[in-house]
Amino acid sequence: MAWTSPWTLAGLLAGIAGMPFGARAHLSRRDLALVFARWPWGPGGAMTLGNVVLATGPDLDASCNTYEHRAGRCLHPQVRLGDHERAHVYQYMLLGPLFVPVYFLCGGISVRNPLERAADHYAMHGHGWWPWG
Template identity: 60%
Template sequence: MALLAGVAWTLPNSLLGVLAGLACVPWGARPEWRRRDLALGFRCMPRIGSGGALTLGNVILYSCEQLDTPCFTYAHRAGHRQEPCISLADHERAHVFQYMVLGPLFLPLYAACGGISAGNRFEQAADRYALQRSGWWPWPAT
């Protein structure tokens, strides 16, 4: 029940992702259901950058052929610390979970926390989840 509620709550975000993915099909984007990630994926998305990804609700848009590809954490890329490579799929799955809890509030909160940056608590939580398979929530428990 909670799973269905989360999918419904973030549906406006997911619709944006579906529209973006479908708009890029003529340029090579290919849809696939990603059961483990609870998301519809669009692989080979143009204009996301080499090896990049963007999650909108239960939709993951990514430029590579396979989402299960290694990548560096935001902190590693920013030079803050040395960390092992993580799975891009695990990182993006954390964002799917975040969207399912926050729904339409996700995008404004994400922007308020600094947008695409190593200092953004949403990105830090997604990296933590990809490293440890836990801790995808962006605020510490009290």
């Protein structure tokens, strides 16, 4: 977790900035993260920064569509948002401060991004959070 600390610190600062606007923090052992629920900014869903998840909803138990499903590439069942975000926590734990540059080099927030597809795979099946292995 120390390897993720630069992005975890950024997540903590963003989460704390949202608290006066309704964000609430709780530790999720299941998701290996400090979760800021009801984070007031963003289009919906969640974003992971190190071991911090910023979620616009009340918790990470919401169901969501996979990236490939939303792009019309296939029909997937909905997945638990927290399971998808936990895969990103694992990815951060492996890549540490390199996660964000690698993420954007791979396509950013897009169905083209293998990190996003791997997170969806993990959320559907409980394994396969790493895209290159």
